[in-house]
Amino acid sequence: MKRAEVPSWLELLLATQFFTICTTHFLATRNECNLFCTQCEAAPRALCCHCRSCDHSTHRVIQIRRSSYHDVVRVSDIGDILDIRDVQTYIINSARVVFLNERPQLRSSGVSISKASSSSSHNCKMCGRALLGAFRFCSLGCNLKGIKEDMDMPVMVESRLEYGGKDIVTSNDNVGSSTASIKDSCNDNNEEEPPPKRIARHRRKGIPQRAPFF
Template sequence: MKKAMVHPWLELLLATQFFTTCRNHLLSNRNDCNLFCIDCEAPPAAFCYYCRSHHHLTHRVIQIRRSSYHDVVRVSEVEDILDISDVQTYVINGSSVVFLNERPQLRGCVSSCKALSSSSYSCETCGRALLDQFRFCSLGCNVKGIKQDMEMPAKAENGSECGGNEDVTSGNIVGSTSENNTGPSTMTEKKKFNENNEEVPPAKRVARHRRKGIPQRAPFF
């Protein structure tokens, strides 16, 4: 993945709960909070159609839609402001969309097992089977992948520093052992002197041969 930054408004978008009833327009027809403003980071993040006409008329606003009880956004609304090249796209009601967050998977479902076995692509974050060659199934998984890629260089640097310290420590240990090994050899090489300061020749070693004992024979009966 190429280096990318996580936009603050994107994390706010993923954490926002949509399709709630607007408190300011309870009696209105279009009072579902399914709009999000990219330029505003102050709550409430989700607002309705009437709030947009009053407070976000000149701002960049995207509309959140629903597909099987999950939030999606059209590709045409976010492709110019967000890099979604690694996210799986789906065609719903004739429009290309991407899911906002990870969808729960039923591990014991037979259909999901068939999908996992038939598909050769899967999400790098949650493992969901993908239709095409993408890395993530949703914007939320894409954000987690970006953060993991950003943490990898820091972990690599910390690992290299720890490895360098270990090398230095091992080098010191090896050096100390070598010095200790040279100590006894230098002591044995020292020559011995008597009281008159005369060199005493080293004692000769006499080779002793072991004599065989008298063999004992078994008595005759």
């Protein structure tokens, strides 16, 4: 995903807790909240099947699933509304899915996480988890963190100053260099400066020595 392609509902999706009992339909059967509406940002964000039929029947709703106690979503449910080309996908129960958030990495057999990650040719850019293919992130959460990290990086802003018919490119973080460039431009426009005068210094004569008498 790129900065301009991040939808407003993605951060809400990653912060929502699923697989809880719906408080609105507490006494109903199949009241587990495992649905999310991408068009509504008002609470509650996690919906059950009864909430969907009542208030979100015409909205785009995606279903959240569980894999080893972690939330996943099928690529077929989200691939057409979210760019996931940089996120590692997995096949679970004959369906290709992506994880919503970063999964904790545990130490195994006395090998540290950093050493285990370095042995893989592909790793997540945010958490370092080993990836199966040429992807950049292990989950949608790490992908969003990577986008936010790129947005926090300072961007070089260039401005052009005109002096004497010449364009001088300067940056906002290097004012000193721009001043030096202006001075150099001034020297180029003016005539060549005469070389500094040399002060003639007379060499001091030494004390004359007479030839020895024989």
